[in-house]
Amino acid sequence: MKKRISELEKYYSGFPEWYWIYGLHDAEILSFSEMQLPPDWKSKTPRYNCLEIQLNSVGAMTKIKKIVFYNYSLKSDFDISTLKKPWWMGDKLTLLPDNRFLLEVEIEDAKGERYVFSITFEDVSVK
Secondary structure: OHHHHHHHHHHHOOOOOOOOOOOOOOEEEEEEEEEEOOOOOOOOOOOOEEEEEEEEOOOOOOOOOEEEEEOOEEOOOOOHHHOOOOEEEEEEEEEOOOOOEEEEEEEEOOOOOEEEEEEEEOEEEEO
């Protein structure tokens, strides 16, 4: 058992500390909000825009209420705000060569249809 725990710790150590390693499967997506931000040009990494996702993660392994993606770009070909009762089914996080992240989230709506929501971003806040 100790060997298995050690293997898992090694695997999870490769993820950023903000990542929800135990999963958000079965989290209900409550809302999406896009905002343009006034860049702070004095900052090394000014923030131009953000996408805020509000969650009800009572049924998920990780308890998160809100994720805010900064300097994001949507890569999906559908409007996620049109989905009725979307649920977070799983995700895949990738570090891109330009040090941005790609997050691909599998979402299921009230009809049981599944979609992949893809977003690239530079920074994130998880609460």
